[in-house]
Amino acid sequence: RFQPDVLIQLPGDKQVVVDAKVSLTAYQTLTGAQDEGSRALALKQHVQSLRNHLKGLSLKDYQRLEGLQSLDFVLLFVPIEAAFAAALQADPELFQEAYGRHIVIVSPTTLLATLRVIDSLWRQERQSQNAREIAERAGALYDKFAAFIQDLDEIGSRLQQLDKAYLGARNKLTDGRGNLVGRAEQLKLLGARASKRLPADWLERAGAETPLPGEIEE
Structure with a gap:
């Protein structure tokens, strides 16, 4: 049973899934390490813990769950800014790896900015969709109108033929x-x-x- 921590509603019945279940046990060990060797080992464990969480989160595939209209990526929230910075400093490829799994890692300082970017891009996408829909409907309406005018022309032509036939028949009588x-x-x-x-x-x-x-x- 999968239950997202936070669902942020977007216009058009879409949601942004935010996961905040990342473990910071290794980071706590890192902050309490007394020597450089212990710090290096704890930092490596911290990065690996974050990477393992990325793999597990990608397997949940929230954006495919029934009942959700999620975007095709999930936000992974790291609640401690220093833990977020330490992991990315130790392994700069971690962010790109997460993105390849349709996950964006965010921290307290980047969460709001990321959401604003998402909101702006989503509004642009919605406007583009609306513009495309308007263009399609306008095109369909124009085609219908053109066909209607053709039908009117055909009716007018038939009426002219009928009037001509009527006059011919009447003249034959008189x-x-x-x-x-x-x-x-x-x-x-x-x-x-x-x-x-x-x-x-x-x-x-x-x-x-x-x-x-x-x-x-x-």
Whole structure:
């Protein structure tokens, strides 16, 4: 069961994991050493203790744990500044080794500065993500709008074709000698029994004679 010591919340439901379980037993021995040989041995044990903690912390892989939305690195907090400095002075590669394991070693004086850098970089990343999302959504909206205009043009073209076909069909009914409207009206005048009459404007276009009201068959 893994339980981080501290979770620092970031915008976007992200967290920074801080581990503070590092053992300083060897460092306490170092501070109490009476001779140079004892000091050298304790310092070596202190560095090795820190390195072992790095290995164990990397195996926990906090950023992969279910329920956490952690960044891809963990902060290892060394609570005593002198212990932090002594380890890095004895082994300058220790910090780079930790970074290779996705761990950043911090001390009381560097923790706040590190968090500020993380906050600044994370905000920039969030802004970049927002900008990319805005660009993608704007592009999708533009594509939809362009497709909509194409559809409108297609509808307009179809309407023009339909209007042209309508005019052609109407002209066939009313144009020319012996057109259908004129012939139909002649049948009405000759006594065809009908309950309705053709519209006057159609009769006019067809050049047919419009019967007087009294001439309309009941």
